[in-house]
Amino acid sequence: MTAVLEVEGLHKTFGGLVAVEAASFSVEAGRLFAIIGPNGAGKSTCFNMVGGQLRPDRGAVRLAGRDITGEPPRRIWRLGVGRTFQVAAAFGSMTVAENVQMAFLSHRRRIRALLPPARRLYREEALAVLDRVGMAGQADRQCGQLAYGDIKRVELAVALAHRPKLLLMDEPTAGMAPRERVELMALTAGIVRESGISVLFTEHDMDVVFAHADRLLVLDRGRMVAEGTPAEVRDNPEVQRIYLGGAGAEAALRQIEARQGTRGEARP
Incomplete structure (x- = not known):
């Protein structure tokens, strides 16, 4: 299967600290x-080097074979990388529809289009995307009126x-109720x-990680x-010792398997 993202030898230091x-x-x-990893493991640093928020000291990041190492986030976005953040935000x-329309306006370089005409641009396209995430029925609500879980969907x-x-x-799934976490990640998966989109994510919730990664x-x-x-990581003694506290990884995955009747092995 073709690799959409290839990361090779990324290295980043801050002063004398190897991040x-x-x-x-x-x-x-x-x-x-x-x-995944404990606090201070380097997850965010690695993630942000892929997304362009940080420039690596050395190493390479390739998107569909194209070198994007050190490119700015906006450039990376235009090349085909979407992003959601730990703390979700919207206008x-x-x-709801206008927030998605703004993404279309920006990507198609029409961000200077003035309101109210801009409200008519790409509305149908926005509604189609909102339908995919279960938010088409709330397209005309102001985002300021939404629950946090719905903001995540927007x-x-x-x-x-x-x-x-x-x-x-x-x-x-940060800041979401347990049921909302399950629904959002099931939707994303x-x-x-x-x-056929590829997803790179960081997460502290082991149920989410082992159920969907x-x-x-x-x-x-x-x-x-x-x-x-997930099965290989679950059974890795060093992972259990350093990160998941002994048999924590195995226990987490076994609980998920018991609840969902899943496989305990990699997806085909």
């Missing part, structure tokens, strides 16, 4: 890849508006399988501890 050391991995089309005074719609090859999701990268103090399927 990420020689991180290498790839994300295939239609797959979800999670970066509260604008409607943010996902905005990230999907320009049909990205790769979706970066920083703590996608369904869209990924249907459209096809592969995982585990970092600790900037170095790679393990990389593999």
Whole structure:
């Protein structure tokens, strides 16, 4: 299967602190890849080097074979990378549809179009994306009136508006209730399988990680501890010792398997 994202030997230091050391991995089309690790492990630094918020000291990032190392976030976005953030935000005074329309306006370089005419641009396209995330019925509500879980769905719609090859999701379920977490990640996974988008995400919720990630990268103090399927990571003694507290990984996955009747192995 073709790798949409290839990361090779990423390295970043801040003063004398090595934040990420020689991180290498790839994300295939239609797959979800999670970066996990304890606080201070280097997850955010690695994630932000991929997204362009940080420039690596050395190493390479390639999107569909194209070198995007050190490119600014806006350039990376235009090349086909969507992003959601740990703390979701939207234009509260604008409607749900208008927030998504703004993404279309920006991507198609019509951001200077003035309101009210801009309200008529790309509305049908926006409604189609909102329908995918279950928010079409609230298209004309102001975002400032929405519950936080619905704001997360709007943010996902905005990230999907320009049909990205790769979706970066920083703590996608942060601040959400347990049921909302399950629904959002099930929705995301369904869209990924249907459209072939690749997803790179960071997450602290192990239920989310083990239920939805096809592969995982585990970092600790900037170095790679393990990389593999959920089952392989679950059974890795160093992961259990450093990050998940002994048998924590195995217990987490076993609980998920018991609840969902899942496989305990990698997806085909």
